[in-house]
Amino acid sequence: MPPPASSIAVRAEALVKTFGSTRALDGVDLEIPAGTVLGLLGPNGAGKTTTVRILTTLLKPDSGRAFVAGHDVVADPDAVRRSIGLSGQYAAVDEHLTGYENLYMVGRLYGMSRSAASSRARELISRFRLNDAGDRPAKTYSGGMRRRLDLAGALVAEPAVVVLDEPTTGLDPRGRMDTWDVIGELVADGTTVLLTTQYLEEADQLANKILVIDHGKVIAAGTADELKAQVGGERLEIVVVEQTELATTARVLAEVGSDEPVTEDLQRRVQVKVDTGPKALVEALRRLDQEGVSVLDVALHRPTLDDVFLALTGHVAEEAQQADEKKKAKGRKAKTQ
Amino acid sequence: MSVISAGTRDSGVVTWRNLMNVRRQPDLLLGATLQPIMFVLLFSFVFANSIGDDPSAYREFLMGGIFAQTVAFNSAYTTIGMAADLEKGVIDRFRSLPMTRAAVLVGRTASDLAVSAIGLLVMSICGLLVGWRIRGSFIDAIGAYLMLLLFSFAMSWIGAWIGLVSGSVQVAQSAGFIWMFPVTFISSAFVSASSMPGPLKAVAEWNPVTAIADAARSLFGNARPGVLGQSDAWPAHHSVLYALVSSLAVLVIFAPLAVAKYRKVASK
Numbered sequence: 238m239p240p241p242a243s244s245i246a247v248r249a250e251a252l253v254k255t256f257g258s259t260r261a262l263d264g265v266d267l268e269i270p271a272g273t274v275l276g277l278l279g280p281n282g283a284g285k286t287t288t289v290r291i292l293t294t295l296l297k298p299d300s301g302r303a304f305v306a307g308h309d310v311v312a313d314p315d316a317v318r319r320s321i322g323l324s325g326q327y328a329a330v331d332e333h334l335t336g337y338e339n340l341y342m343v344g345r346l347y348g349m350s351r352s353a354a355s356s357r358a359r360e361l362i363s364r365f366r367l368n369d370a371g372d373r374p375a376k377t378y379s380g381g382m383r384r385r386l387d388l389a390g391a392l393v394a395e396p397a398v399v400v401l402d403e404p405t406t407g408l409d410p411r412g413r414m415d416t417w418d419v420i421g422e423l424v425a426d427g428t429t430v431l432l433t434t435q436y437l438e439e440a441d442q443l444a445n446k447i448l449v450i451d452h453g454k455v456i457a458a459g460t461a462d463e464l465k466a467q468v469g470g471e472r473l474e475i476v477v478v479e480q481t482e483l484a485t486t487a488r489v490l491a492e493v494g495s496d497e498p499v500t501e502d503l504q505r506r507v508q509v510k511v512d513t514g515p516k517a518l519v520e521a522l523r524r525l526d527q528e529g530v531s532v533l534d535v536a537l538h539r540p541t542l543d544d545v546f547l548a549l550t551g552h553v554a555e556e557a558q559q560a561d562e563k564k565k566a567k568g569r570k571a572k573t574q
Numbered sequence: 575m576s577v578i579s580a581g582t583r584d585s586g587v588v589t590w591r592n593l594m595n596v597r598r599q600p601d602l603l604l605g606a607t608l609q610p611i612m613f614v615l616l617f618s619f620v621f622a623n624s625i626g627d628d629p630s631a632y633r634e635f636l637m638g639g640i641f642a643q644t645v646a647f648n649s650a651y652t653t654i655g656m657a658a659d660l661e662k663g664v665i666d667r668f669r670s671l672p673m674t675r676a677a678v679l680v681g682r683t684a685s686d687l688a689v690s691a692i693g694l695l696v697m698s699i700c701g702l703l704v705g706w707r708i709r710g711s712f713i714d715a716i717g718a719y720l721m722l723l724l725f726s727f728a729m730s731w732i733g734a735w736i737g738l739v740s741g742s743v744q745v746a747q748s749a750g751f752i753w754m755f756p757v758t759f760i761s762s763a764f765v766s767a768s769s770m771p772g773p774l775k776a777v778a779e780w781n782p783v784t785a786i787a788d789a790a791r792s793l794f795g796n797a798r799p800g801v802l803g804q805s806d807a808w809p810a811h812h813s814v815l816y817a818l819v820s821s822l823a824v825l826v827i828f829a830p831l832a833v834a835k836y837r838k839v840a841s842k
Contacts, residue, residue: 293670318672329667331591333598338591345587346673348580374598390667 246271246398246429247292252301254287254453261287263453264301271397274420274430276444278437280546284453285433289402292431293323306397319347322391322399329387332376336367336386339375340393347394354393361389365419381412388419398429405439417442437461437545449549457549468540468548470495470512473521476534477505485528493521505533581674588668588681589688592655596689606651606693610644611700617764618704625765626801630705635799637697637706638791639763641718642783644697645726646758648690649733653750655682656737660839676833683730690726694719710795718793721817725786728824735832738839763787766802767810779807782820788813 247269254262262284269275277285290296292303294314303310306320331339337358344354362371365385370378375386384404391399401420405413420443423430434440440447441461449457449464457464473494477486483500486507490498494509494517501507511517518537525532540548596602617636622629659665659678668678708715733750740746760778761767767778778784784805791798792813798804809816 295666295669315672318670321670323667323670325663325666329663331595331664333595334591338594342587342591343667343671346584346668346671348583348672 244271245269247275247303247305247431249288249292249303250301252288252291252298252303254291254296254298260453262291262298262301265450265453265455267448267455269398269429269431271429272424272427273445274424274432274443276440276447277431277433277450278435278440278447278545279433279450280435283450285450286402287453288450289323289400289431289433293321293400294318319394320397322394322396324384324388324391324399324401324404330375330378330383330390333374335372335374336378336382336389337362337371339386340389343390343393349394357393361392365389366415379412381408381415384408384412384416385419388416392423396428398431399423400431402433403435404432406435413439437464437541438539449545451546451550457545464545465540468544470510471514471517471540472508472538472544473511473517474506474508474534474536474538475521475525475532477507478531478533480505482530483507485530486525489521489524489528489530493517493524511537577674581677581680584673584677585680585684588677589684592681592685593688596685603689603692606644606648606689607696609647610640610693610697613640613643614697614700614704621764626799628799631797631799633705634707634796635791635802636764637701638789638794638796639761639787640697640701641694641722641790642725642761642787643758643763644693645690645722645786646729646783647751647754648686648693648726649729649736650750650754651689652682652686652730652733653737653740653746654743655686656734657740657743657746657750660738660741661743665839675837679731679734679829679832679836682734683727686730686733687723687727690730691723694722706796708794710793714793714795717814718790721789721793721814721821722786725782725817725821728821728828731825731828731832735828735835738832738835757781758783761787762805766798766805767807768803768805775805776807779805780809782817782824785809785813785817785820789817 245268247267249265249267252262252265253260265284265288267275267277267288277288279285287296291298292305292310294310294317297311305317308316308320310317331342334342340358340361341354344357345351347354349357359371362368365388367382367385367389370382375383378386388401388404391401404420405416408416417439420430420432424443430443432440432443437447444461447459447461447464448455457467459467473490475486475490477483480502483502483505487498487500490507490509493511495512496510498507498509514537518535522532522535614637617640618629618633622632622636625632659682665678710718736749737746740749760770760774761781761783762778763783767775767781767784770778788810790796804810
């Protein structure tokens, strides 16, 4: 039963989950309109996987409510399981079964008949470009192939909602592009997708809306462009040949950029935030050329997750984790005293 | 579809998956087949000459004990299989599917039962080679194998519970095996229970492994060598009945424990 386009496929209200003294989720709300992709973005330990585990009925929340395809995850987990497909960050592929057998098994466990499970498995094997490998044990697969197989496993029953927990973590660039293509096709088919990732670029590519999560709380929400606007667009970086050219370079970049340029003398580098991206780059290079500055290196950096974090929280993601560990260590000390 | 037929189908699918794993990694069968062969040969040729005057009589006695020991060890394989599935995230995959909860456990214990049956077959052949014979009736012999398999299945559920409690394959590898040694050796599997010192004797006489070994001997028609005394305890005189009752008791206690632990284990 395809829900009307305006309906909400996934809704979570004030989810809280604690593990011992750690508050993994501290009141998370989210809503995914049917047929759209929500990207859940955050560093390791931010609460992404805990959210996924609650929405896929693997974990019960301490408080709060969640509905997937209209079913309560706590009261009616079986109905939720029938409506979802999960692809985990560690590919839960049985490495001694062939690709085909893995998908066949999943199909049977969704309650499909032998023949339906078999033809669906064959169909997905060819759709995920595993034709040559479909009858080989999965342990012979590359990382990217395993991930594709795991992804295919989530789609066996053509679920209304697909949950992808860090689908590209640990993949090489080619594997990542492959996976993005598949997710793109899914979205085109009208499937609702919840995607967790550590990469802004990935959320940017795939998600209609992004939630940034840190310390179990949603700290920002919006489209990729809205989030980037908060960060302040891209960063232009120029390295010059002579230190004496730095002053001129800084002057030029101050005119092109949207912020005060930062000069690093030793590295002979000047950086500035820009709003217009490549246009600003071209403009800067043209003017530097007119001023006779010899440019050694030039780069335009798009905002990374770290930049988003820096802008939103005033600290970078790694620091957040370190601070967290320090806090935990302190907590332990306090307990032993 | 009814709950029972869905449960049977799901258990069947998991059993199939586990058996495919065994087929693709035949070395998994080594533990279940080589170890009993080793025990048959070691006890037959190292011990048999020191126990009584007639080594062939001890070998005949020994086989029932090794059958009992082998099926008891089935629990350790279940422990490791369970822990491995848990560690690799296979259980999470299963738990996110709309399948019957207990099917993962039923599938695991059912496939281990099949492996156990292969072990019994290999061991029987090995026993025949060292002089063991089935001297009872055909029906009794079938009964003996069925009783051994029932006990194997029951032990498997203890193993499943331990595997779920262990939390990692490393822990499961020791936790699964360590308790097997006292359980199988403080019994009449290899010697007479009646010759053990006081408390050990009581434990051995009421140990289900003793009953399984004694019942197998009696059903296969294998005599006890004269030097090995007969125990006076109740189980010794009702070994088949006690073997069945204790197997069923283990099932009744540990199947619900394992299912409850399975429900809890990943939803903490």
